[in-house]
Structures are given as structure tokens and as C-alpha cells.
Amino acid sequence: MAPPEGADAPAAPKADPKPSDPPSESIVASRTNKQPPAETLESLWVRRWVILSFWAVVACLGLPMWWKTTAIYRADLPLQDMTDWADGKICRPVFPLRIAVEASPQVQDAHRLIRTTQHALDDLNEFSAHHLRLILADLPLPANASQQAIIDGTSSTGDDQDIALSVRLIPVETGETPRSHLQPYAPTLDVYYSPNQIPSASSTASPLATFVAHELHKIFADEQARLSYLLSASSSGHATKWKALSAETAAELQRQSTRVLKYAPTYHLTFSLFTPTSVPSAWDIEPALRQYLTPLLESFATISNFTIDTQVQLYATFSPSIRQPEYDEDLKAWTLRKEDLSGFINAAEWPLSPSIGEGPTVNFALYVPEQSQSPLLVKENGASSWLVPQWGGVAILNPTSSAAIPKALAKEALVPAMQTFSNQLISLLGLPQTPASLPLRLSTLTRVRAASLIFSASSTLGALAQVYQKMPSIPVPDSVAKSVDLTLGHLQQACDHFRDGRFQGALEHARIAEAQAEKAFFERSMVGQVYFPDEHKVAVYLPLLGPVAVPLVMAALKEIKSGIATLRRR
Amino acid sequence: MPANQQTALLYGGAAAVRLLLFTAFPSLPNLLAGRVEVSTPVTSFKRLQEGLFLYTHNVSPYDGGVYHQAPLLLPLFSLLPNPSSHPFATNVVFTLVDLLSAYVLSQIAESGQSTVTRLFKSSRKDLRWSSLAVAAGFLFNPFTITTCIARSTSALTNLFILAAIAKACQGASLTFLLSLSFASYLTMHPLLLFPPLLILLYDALAQRSKSAPSPLAFTAFHILGLAVVIGALLSASAALTGSWDFLAATYGVRLLLPDLTPNVGLWWYFFTEMFDAFREFFLGVFWLHVASYMPGLTIRLRKQPLFVAATLTGIFAIFTPYPSIADAALYLSLVPLFRHLFPLMRYTFLALATILYATFLGPAFYHLWIYAGSGNANFFYAITLVWSLGLSIIVGDSLYAALRDELDVERPELRGKEVKRI
Numbered sequence: 001m002a003p004p005e006g007a008d009a010p011a012a013p014k015a016d017p018k019p020s021d022p023p024s025e026s027i028v029a030s031r032t033n034k035q036p037p038a039e040t041l042e043s044l045w046v047r048r049w050v051i052l053s054f055w056a057v058v059a060c061l062g063l064p065m066w067w068k069t070t071a072i073y074r075a076d077l078p079l080q081d082m083t084d085w086a087d088g089k090i091c092r093p094v095f096p097l098r099i100a101v102e103a104s105p106q107v108q109d110a111h112r113l114i115r116t117t118q119h120a121l122d123d124l125n126e127f128s129a130h131h132l133r134l135i136l137a138d139l140p141l142p143a144n145a146s147q148q149a150i151i152d153g154t155s156s157t158g159d160d161q162d163i164a165l166s167v168r169l170i171p172v173e174t175g176e177t178p179r180s181h182l183q184p185y186a187p188t189l190d191v192y193y194s195p196n197q198i199p200s201a202s203s204t205a206s207p208l209a210t211f212v213a214h215e216l217h218k219i220f221a222d223e224q225a226r227l228s229y230l231l232s233a234s235s236s237g238h239a240t241k242w243k244a245l246s247a248e249t250a251a252e253l254q255r256q257s258t259r260v261l262k263y264a265p266t267y268h269l270t271f272s273l274f275t276p277t278s279v280p281s282a283w284d285i286e287p288a289l290r291q292y293l294t295p296l297l298e299s300f301a302t303i304s305n306f307t308i309d310t311q312v313q314l315y316a317t318f319s320p321s322i323r324q325p326e327y328d329e330d331l332k333a334w335t336l337r338k339e340d341l342s343g344f345i346n347a348a349e350w351p352l353s354p355s356i357g358e359g360p361t362v363n364f365a366l367y368v369p370e371q372s373q374s375p376l377l378v379k380e381n382g383a384s385s386w387l388v389p390q391w392g393g394v395a396i397l398n399p400t401s402s403a404a405i406p407k408a409l410a411k412e413a414l415v416p417a418m419q420t421f422s423n424q425l426i427s428l429l430g431l432p433q434t435p436a437s438l439p440l441r442l443s444t445l446t447r448v449r450a451a452s453l454i455f456s457a458s459s460t461l462g463a464l465a466q467v468y469q470k471m472p473s474i475p476v477p478d479s480v481a482k483s484v485d486l487t488l489g490h491l492q493q494a495c496d497h498f499r500d501g502r503f504q505g506a507l508e509h510a511r512i513a514e515a516q517a518e519k520a521f522f523e524r525s526m527v528g529q530v531y532f533p534d535e536h537k538v539a540v541y542l543p544l545l546g547p548v549a550v551p552l553v554m555a556a557l558k559e560i561k562s563g564i565a566t567l568r569r570r
Numbered sequence: 571m572p573a574n575q576q577t578a579l580l581y582g583g584a585a586a587v588r589l590l591l592f593t594a595f596p597s598l599p600n601l602l603a604g605r606v607e608v609s610t611p612v613t614s615f616k617r618l619q620e621g622l623f624l625y626t627h628n629v630s631p632y633d634g635g636v637y638h639q640a641p642l643l644l645p646l647f648s649l650l651p652n653p654s655s656h657p658f659a660t661n662v663v664f665t666l667v668d669l670l671s672a673y674v675l676s677q678i679a680e681s682g683q684s685t686v687t688r689l690f691k692s693s694r695k696d697l698r699w700s701s702l703a704v705a706a707g708f709l710f711n712p713f714t715i716t717t718c719i720a721r722s723t724s725a726l727t728n729l730f731i732l733a734a735i736a737k738a739c740q741g742a743s744l745t746f747l748l749s750l751s752f753a754s755y756l757t758m759h760p761l762l763l764f765p766p767l768l769i770l771l772y773d774a775l776a777q778r779s780k781s782a783p784s785p786l787a788f789t790a791f792h793i794l795g796l797a798v799v800i801g802a803l804l805s806a807s808a809a810l811t812g813s814w815d816f817l818a819a820t821y822g823v824r825l826l827l828p829d830l831t832p833n834v835g836l837w838w839y840f841f842t843e844m845f846d847a848f849r850e851f852f853l854g855v856f857w858l859h860v861a862s863y864m865p866g867l868t869i870r871l872r873k874q875p876l877f878v879a880a881t882l883t884g885i886f887a888i889f890t891p892y893p894s895i896a897d898a899a900l901y902l903s904l905v906p907l908f909r910h911l912f913p914l915m916r917y918t919f920l921a922l923a924t925i926l927y928a929t930f931l932g933p934a935f936y937h938l939w940i941y942a943g944s945g946n947a948n949f950f951y952a953i954t955l956v957w958s959l960g961l962s963i964i965v966g967d968s969l970y971a972a973l974r975d976e977l978d979v980e981r982p983e984l985r986g987k988e989v990k991r992i
Contacts, residue, residue: 040980045872053865057858070847320600475847525846532847540848544855 001502013473019344051555058552066074072473075481079465081488083198091495093131095227095453097164098501099216100137110136116206120213127224129231132216137166163187163502164443167212169554171195178211182219187439189215206413219435223444226432229253230452259389260430263449265511266305266359270392270420273409274316274350275368281407285310291411292418293425299438300429302504303446307359311351316367325373334369335379341386344394362393362428364421366414371405374398385420447503454494457487460517467521473534474526483520486506487513576702584672584709585665591719592661599657604722607932610892611829612638612820615721617671619654622647630811632819638829639723640756641807641816648659653721664725668718671729672709674736675903676701681739681774681950683876684907690873693985694910707906713899719931728755731900734760735879738767741774751799753800755891758821759890763879768792769868775907826853827891832950834932835893836958839951860889870973877972880904884965888958898961905968913973917963924960928953 084090096162107500114134121132166188177194197208203247227251261267273283288326289308296307322340327333345352345365352363369376375398377384383396395417399405406413430448432441461484468476494509591598602608603615611617620638625632625644631637647653652658678684681699687690699707708714717725730753737746753760767791776782794949808814823829830838837856844852863885867878883904887897912918932953938945978985 046872050866050870053869054862057862057865061861062855062858065858066851068852069854532845540845544852548859 010281010485047324048559051552051559054552055556072475074468074472074474074476075478077465077468077476077481078485078488079468082461082465082484085458085491087463087487088458091454091458091491091498092494093231093454093498094131095447095451095498095503096501097130097132097220099132099134100163100166101134102137102166102168109425113206113209117212120210121216124213124217127228128221130224130227132220134167165189165190165216165440167216169193173233174307178208180215182435182440184436185438187437187443189219191215219440222432222434223447225249226253226444226448227451230455232446256430259387259427261360261362261390261428263453263514264304264359265515266307266360268359269306269364269425270352270361271308271364271366272309272352273310273312273366273368274311274351275314276316276318276373277370277405277406279316279405280409281312281314282367283312283414284409284411285414288411288414288418292415293422296422296425303442303449303507304429313350316350317346319343319348325369325376326379328377328379331377331379331382333375333382334373335377336381338378341394342388345388361392362425363388364424365392365394366417367394367396368405369396369398371399378439385417385424387424387427390428392428393421395420409483443503446507447542450494450498450503450507450510453507454491454498454500454545455512457491457510457513457517460521461487461491464517464521467526473532477523477525479525480520480526483516483523487516487520489531490516573702580702580706580709581669581672584706585669586667586712588715588718589661591715592657592665596657599721602716603722605720605933606832606936607834607895607971608716608720609722610833610894611831612892613722613724613727613894613896615653615723618643618647618723630813630815632815636818638820638823640820641811642755642803643723643726659801660721664718664721667725667729668709668714671725671732672705674729675708676705677736677767678732678739678876678904679704679907681736683739683770683774685910687770687875688777690976690979692910692975694913694975696717697910697913699906699909704903704906705710706901708903710803711899711903713895714903717894717896717899717915722894722896723756724894727753727760728896728900730756731760731763731883734763734767735770735876735904738879739876741771741778743771743775743792743795746771747795747799751796751803751857754796755800755803758824759860762886763882764796765864766868766875766878766882769872770879773875785973824891825857832936832947832954833892833894834898834954834957835891836889836954837891839893839947839954842947845927850955852896855888856891860885871976874972877908877968880907881965881969884961888961888965889957901961901964905964908968908972911968911971911975913915914974915967916970917967921960921963921967924956924963928957928960932957 081090101110101114103113114136118134121134125131164187168188168190170190170192172192172194175192177192178197179192181190182188183193191208191212193208193211197206211405260467271285271289273280273285275281300306322343323337325334325336328335344367348353350365352365367376375384376396377398378386384398385393387393397409397413397417400413429445435441464480464484467474490509490513494506494513497503497506497509599615609615617637618639621636622640622644624633624637624649629639631644648658650659650663682698685695685698717728730749734746734749734753737749746767750764752758753763771792772782772785773787775788796816804817807816824878827837827841830842832838840852840856841849864882868875868882871878880901883897884901887893887901890897912927932950935945935949939947939950
């Protein structure tokens with residue numbers, strides 16, 4: 001593609017055999033001993049003009065074009081802010097939890113009780129960022145309000161958004177006092193006491209205050225452990241400031257965090273029925289899901305959304321890599337080995353797609369073994385279900401009776417499987433096991449997720465800042481700068497919400513911040529250039545431009561030389 | 571046989587061949603219109619039909635990103651009956667375009683500018699083919715016939731390029747400007763033919779009137795005229811489509827090569843392999859490469875502007891982004907004008923063999939790649955390289971012959987002797 005004819009032609013005003021010509025042609029000319037006659041001035045100037053015209057194209061059009069098209073556009077990024085966020089200099093996450101104390105009107109000295117309890121609580125607390133603050137509820141609710149199951153938890157309704165937990169002090173005459181009861185479906189702790197346990201005006205401590213403080217501390221101990229684990233894991237600089245976790249707790253949290261799915265605003269749940277034969281070929285999955293799973297998913301609505309689809313797969317065989325089930329005389333059941341469980345899902349043949357649409361997919365597989373191989377259990381512990389970390393769960397549905405497997409599984413038959421799946425989903429989403437109250441656990445999860453999103457977005461920003469500084473050759477489009485600005489803004493808002501104790505708002509902003517940070521970091525046009533060192537440019541330019549440039553440069557040099565020689569001769 | 575009768579026979583025969591092919595093989599036009607060697611994204615008749623459909627349904631023809639041809643083609647073709655149901659009218663139009671092209675080509679041959687110009691008289695000027703033979707070479711060139719049957723719109727561009735050359739030879743300023751403007755308007759790169767053709771026009775005028783007009787005023791007037799006509803065409807297009815979006819969809823596509831459908835050129839393969847970051851730079855390099863031949867050739871062969879224009883069409887057939895065999899057909903039908911150079915050409919056998927080799931193996935390799943699946947893109951690219959090699963041999967060899975011819979005039983004593991470059 002080099003321009004041999006174009007470039008040679010001007011350089012050879014007399015005649016123009018190709019360089020590749022056989023030498024015999026030129027020998028003929030050289031044998032004639034005559035000196036070639038001098039070039040006419042006209043042809044000399046024509047040649048010079050032609051060479052100049054090629055150079056003019058290169059210089060006037062080529063160079064500006066090269067300059068313009070290979071210039072690397074780098075949008076300005078607020079590098080200092082980004083690094084500061086990554087180092088945790090800007091936002092020090094604090095978790096001020098408000099706890100409303102509802103005292104019945106008889107308690108005259110509620111304020112003092114609260115003050116005393118607060119003192120006791122502060123003494124117990126070792127984790128300064130996580131701070132429980134007691135306030136007196138303005139309007140004590142009627143006592144029987146607790147009977148209403150409040151499913152949507154703490155945070156969605158407007159007024160009590162900031163209240164993490166309500167403590168209701170209820171005077172009783174009978175029974176052991178003080179005693180407490182945490183309501184499972186409401187963020188309410190009922191504390192029963194006998195009237196004489198109200199601290200007197202003079203005393204600085206009272207059994208009731210100490211009891212309440214201890215109860216509260218116990219309830220939030222798990223959350224504190226999680227948050228401090230999160231803080232220590234995410235930024236080494238802070239680890240020393242907060243209380244050291246015991247080794248076992250840390251190991252347990254580590255174990256849990258490996259199985260938890262990465263946070264996403266939307267998860268896709270896939271429920272699949274696998275059977276090695278032709279039955280069952282239908283299942284009442286829709287009503288079962290509606291009854292057993294939808295309430296759970298609804299309670300998660302403030303954190304993540306879910307989409308669901310289901311499928312039935314007949315004649316699903318085991319993958320050949322695992323051993324076939326063996327009959328165990330002691331258990332009177334067919335058994336699978338524990339080490340084979342990871343290969344139980346036949347990834348090659350079972351149609352479990354890794355991801356459908358937006359958000360990660362969580363797979364739940366229900367396996368109905370054939371009649372001759374049931375019941376099918378795990379050999380080591382006799383279990384019939386297991387969880388696959390960060391992927392989903394598997395349950396084996398063994399028929400309850402010896403009757404033939406029904407063609408369609410009724411809703412009732414699916415109940416154990418649904419319960420298993422619910423538990424697996426809870427583990428996969430990282431919902432803590434304690435305390436007993438679901439709304440409290442959900443709000444704990446909100447805080448943990450929001451904090452971890454902030455950390456992750458911050459560290460992504462830090463990584464982006466490093467990439468920006470260390471790789472001056474990558475282009476940075478304006479969209480990255482825009483995303484970074486958005487991330488910084490939302491991080492700041494999330495942090496402000498945290499400080500004010502509005503954790504739901506914090507989660508929402510942190511979610512946007514995280515999404516924008518990822519978008520900025522994985523910008524397509526940037527990523528491509530990361531792996532493109534400068535030396536490769538030689539390989540890009542030379543093969544084409546080299547052959548074109550050689551005749552151009554040689555012709556120009558020759559002309560300049562002869563021009564200088566002519567000048568000297570004069 | 572008298573000349574008139576010969577002419578009638580030639581044109582009648584050419585028209586008959588085309589109409590016969592159209593009617594005897596009704597599926598042939600569609601088959602050829604789908605061949606990458608014949609129809610490129612910027613000349614395909616199928617895409618023109620898509621544009622027409624959108625246009626007649628009052629949708630912008632450039633919506634959907636299929637149609638990349640000039641907007642003024644649309645009202646022209648919308649006058650014809652629907653080609654999918656009544657193809658005859660369209661077929662006749664394309665046949666007429668070919669006949670007209672042959673006619674203007676014979677006018678070029680008659681002007682004699684290929685051998686004798688104002689400043690140059692070839693020593694072999696008597697060695698030439700008649701205008702009828704040149705026209706026959708165009709009309710019965712299989713590449714031309716294939717282009718016509720495929721109803722590729724490059725046939726129109728070729729007509730306007732040939733008309734511009736013919737009018738420049740005859741010294742007809744106004745029609746020259748109009749033809750070249752239309753050619754440039756349709757496919758953009760004929761604009762590069764303007765300088766050599768302007769010189770040709772100037773020489774023709776000077777020869778005729780015996781008193782040369784002032785070169786500066788002449789150049790300025792014609793540049794202005796060209797700008798006015800092209801400006802008018804573009805404004806009419808904008809008025810027709812209601813916006814200036816057509817610029818990006820037509821010339822933008824030619825400049826930036828978003829559609830990497832294979833063709834017989836060199837660009838598509840190169841740009842499928844190109845790193846994204848360097849794409850724009852190499853687009854610039856390739857375009858500058860095409861353009862850089864024009865000034866050098868025009869200056870060097872100032873005395874033979876018609877030869878420069880013909881050589882440039884050959885360079886276009888090799889180095890433009892969307893070449894097809896139609897561009898090669900144009901060049902190959904201009905080459906016979908320079909019959910007097912043939913004795914000086916050294917690689918005619920090699921060039922013809924290469925062209926034939928590529929012509930027969932090209933479709934086979936494309937079939938192996940796309941349909942049989944036993945080859946890959948390299949197969950087809952290799953054969954397009956051979957095709958381009960064949961064309962560049964002709965371009966380079968004829969250039970050598972032209973220079974040698976000039977030398978023979980300058981130094982008659984060297985005639986017939988071997989020369990070497992010093």
C-alpha cells in the first residue's frame with residue numbers, strides 16, 4: 001500500500017524503472033560510457049515541486065490530523081477529594097441510633113431514669129462510632145398497640161424514621177421483674193418492671209436502668225460486631241481505634257461474608273424444579289411463593305427489589321463427575337457424599353443461566369429424586385438441603401409417603417422446600433441471625449449495607465484516582481468526571497444522613513454513589529487503554545507509515561543534498 | 571459498414587445485452603445487488619430501495635442507518651414505478667445511463683486529448699483506437715455490465731465523472747462544472763479530480779481560442795462556480811430532507827467508515843483490526859494517502875492532465891473506503907484511451923493475469939468464507955489484495971509508460987533504448 005508509483009514518479013523525472021527491476025536492464029545503459037546529459041532546469045524544478053507537494057500534504061494536513069486524533073483527552077478529576085474519601089478522611093461513619101423510651105404516665109421521673117440508663121449504656125459501649133441515644137417518646141402509645149404486627153419495620157413510615165427501637169416500660173405486679181420481651185415483628189422492646197424498681201431521686205444507679213442498658217447492649221452487640229468488622233476490614237487505618245473483635249467473632253463474620261451475595265439494588269430469583277424422570281412435571285410454585293416467600297421479599301423492599309421466575313426441567317441427570325448415590329443401611333436412605341455436593345448442580349446440562357437482565361441471579365433448585373432412589377440425603381449429616389455461597393440454594397424434596405411421586409406437586413408439598421429456600425435467601429442476603437426481631441435485623445442490614453457501600457464506593461474512587469495518576473496515557477472522558485462528581489455528592493449526602501441517623505436515606509444515596517463509582521471506574525474507553533503501553537505505538541505506526549515515509553524522506557534528503565551542492569558550486 | 575450503422579449496432583447491441591440479461595434472468599439483479607464486490611453500503615440498490623420506501627412514507631430516509639446515498643436520488647427514483655414489482659423502467663434507466671456513459675466516453679476519445687494536448691504531442695500519437703472501439707470497451711466490459719445489472723448507483727457517478735472529463739476535453743466550462751459537481755455530490759471523492767480537470771479545461775480553452783485566459787481569474791471563477799453548484803445541490807438536499815442530517819449519513823459514512831461490510835477495497839479489513847484509539851488517526855492517514863497523489867501527479871504530468879485524471883480514477887478504485895468493481899470498470903474503460911502507451915508498458919500480462927485471477931477466485935473465496943465456512947476473512951482479504959495489486963500494477967505501469975513517452979519527446983535520440991533511473 002506504500003505509494004511506490006506516486007513517490008517514485010516524482011523522484012525520477014527521466015525514467016522510472018522499478019527498484020525491483022532485473023539488473024540486466026540497467027546494465028545496458030551503464031555500458032554506454034557516455035555521461036548522462038545534465039538535467040534541465042525545468043525538470044529539476046518540477047521534481048522539487050512534486051516532492052514539496054507530498055511534504056505539504058504531510059505537514060499541512062497530516063501533522064495537525066495526527067495531533068488532533070491522537071491527543072488524549074483527560075477530564076479533570078477532583079483527585080484530592082477522591083483520595084481523601086478512599087483514606088476515610090472525609091467521612092468517619094457514625095451510627096447514632098435513637099431509642100425511644102415510652103414510659104407510662106405514672107413514671108414521674110422518666111427523664112432521670114433515661115439519664116441513668118444512658119450513663120449505664122455509655123459505660124458498656126466500647127465502640128464509639130455506634131452510639132445508642134435514649135430519648136423520651138413524646139406520646140406513649142396505648143399498651144395494646146404492640147399486638148399489631150408491624151411488618152414493614154422501622155424505617156419506612158415518616159415520623160419514627162429516626163427511631164431504631166422503642167422501649168416500652170410496662171409496670172407489672174406479678175412475675176419476675178425486671179424482665180424483657182422483644183417483639184418479633186416490631187422494633188419494640190417491652191420491659192416489665194415492678195414500680196419499686198424506679199430509681200429514686202437520690203440514687204445514681206438502679207436495677208431497672210442497669211437492666212435496660214444491658215438488654216439494649218445485648219440486642220445491638222451483633223450489629224456492633226458486624227460494623228466494627230466492616231470498618232476494620234475496609235480501612236486498616238481505623239482498625240486500631242475501634243474495639244478489637246474476638247478471633248471467633250471475626251472468623252464467624254468472615255465465614256458469613258463469603259457466602260453473602262454482593263449487594264445489588266435488584267436481585268433476580270430463579271426457582272427451578274429438577275427431576276430425573278418425567279414426574280413431577282408441574283408444581284404449584286406461584287401460590288407457594290405468594291404465600292411463603294412474598295412477605296419476606298416485601299420486608300426486604302427497602303433494601304433491595306426482587307424479580308422472580310421459575311422453571312421445570314425433566315430428565316435432569318447428575319453430572320458424570322460425581323459419584324452416584326449409594327444406599328446406606330443405617331439411614332435407610334440413599335446418600336450423597338458431602339464432597340460431591342459442590343458438583344451436584346450439573347452446570348453443563350441444567351439450564352441455570354448465570355444472569356438474566358439486570359442484577360445478579362440467585363438460583364434455588366428443588367430436586368425430586370426418582371422413586372427408586374428416595375429418600376436421598378447427605379451422607380454425613382442426613383440433611384436434605386444445602387446452600388451454595390454467592391450462588392443460591394439446593395433442596396431435595398423426598399416424598400413423605402411411599403406412594404408414587406405425584407404428577408404435580410401441590411402447594412402443601414412445597415412448604416418444607418419454601419422454608420428452606422427462605423432461610424437460604426436470608427443467609428445469602430446477609431441478614432443477621434440475631435436479635436429476634438425481624439425489623440431490627442432488617443435495619444441492622446440496612447446500616448451494614450449502607451456502610452459497606454460507602455466504603456466500596458470510596459475505595460473505587462481511590463482506585464480511580466490512582467489509575468488516573470499512574471497512567472497518564474489513558475483517556476478520561478467527561479462522563480467519568482461527571483460520574484465522579486455524582487459519586488462524591490451522593491457519598492457526602494449518605495454520610496450526612498448517617499450522622500443524622502437516617503439510615504434509609506443513607507442507603508439510597510450510598511447505592512447511587514456505588515453505582516456511579518463503578519460506572520466511572522469501568523468506563524469502556526478507559527479500560528481498553530489500560531493495557532496499551534507506549535511501546536506498542538511503534539508497532540501501530542511503523543508497519544504502515546514506515547514504508548510510506550522511507551521514499552518521502554529519501555527523496556527529500558537527496559534533493560536537499562543536491563540543492564546544497566549546487567549552491568556551493570556557485 | 572458506414573460509421574452511423576456501426577454506432578447504432580454497438581449501442582443497440584449493448585442495450586440488448588443488458589435488457590436481455592434483465593428479462594431472461596429476473597433474479598439476477600437481486601443476486602448481484604447482494605454481492606459485496608458489486609454493491610457497497612454507499613452504492614447498493616437494495617439500500618436505495620429502503621431509502622425510497624422511507625422517503626415515500628414521509629420518514630427521513632436516513633432513519634435506521636441503512637441508506638447512505640445522496641438525497642437527490644430519492645425524488646428521481648420515486649418517479650419510477652416500484653422496482654420490486656415493475657422493474658422494467660428502472661432497468662431501462664440504468665441501461666440508458668450506461669449508454670450515455672459510453673457516449674461521453676467516445677466524446678473523450680474523439681477530442682484526442684489523450685495523445686495531443688496544448689503543451690505535449692506524443693511521438694506515438696497515431697497509435698490510437700477509434701472512439702467506437704473505446705465505447706465498445708466500456709459497454710462490453712463485464713464489470714460494467716455487472717454494475718448495470720446490479721443497478722448500483724456508482725453507474726450514475728461514473729456517468730458524471732466521464733461527463734466531467736468529456737466536457738473538460740471539449741472546453742465546455744458550464745457543463746463541466748455541473749457534471750463534476752454532481753459526481754462530487756454523489757460520492758465526494760471525485761472532487762479530487764477538479765485540479766487536473768481544470769488544467770484540462772484550461773488547455774482545451776486555450777487551444778481553441780488561441781489566447782489563453784488569465785490562469786488566476788480562470789481558477790478563481792471555476793472554484794467559485796463549483797462551490798456555488800455544490801452548495802446549491804446540498805441546499806436542495808437539505809430542503810428536501812428537512813435537515814442537514816444527511817451530511818453525516820452520506821459523507822460522514824464515507825469519511826468515517828462505520829459500516830465495515832467487506833468490499834474489494836483495502837480499508838474494511840484494516841479497520842476491523844484497528845485499535846479503537848487509533849481508528850480516527852488511521853482514517854485520516856488513509857484519506858490523506860488517497861488525496862496525496864493528486865497534487866504530485868498533477869504537477870509532474872502537467873502536460874497530460876487527462877492522463878492524470880484517468881490515473882486518479884484508478885487510484886480511487888484501489889484506495890477509497892468503499893470501492894467496487896464499478897470503480898475498476900471506470901478506470902479500465904479509460905485506459906484504452908491511451909493506446910499509444912501500450913507498447914511501453916512492461917507488465918501487461920502480469921496485470922491482466924492478476925485481474926483475471928482475482929475476478930474468478932474472489933467470489934469463490936467469499937463463498938468459502940461466508941457460506942461454506944471453511945475459510946475465514948483472510949481468504950477474501952487476500953484476494954482483494956491481489957485485485958488491488960493488479961490494479962496498482964496497471965496504474966504504476968501506465969505511469970511509467972507515460973513518463974517514458976514524455977522522455978521520448980524531450981530526447982528523441984533515446985527512443986527505443988533502455989533507460990535507467992539516476
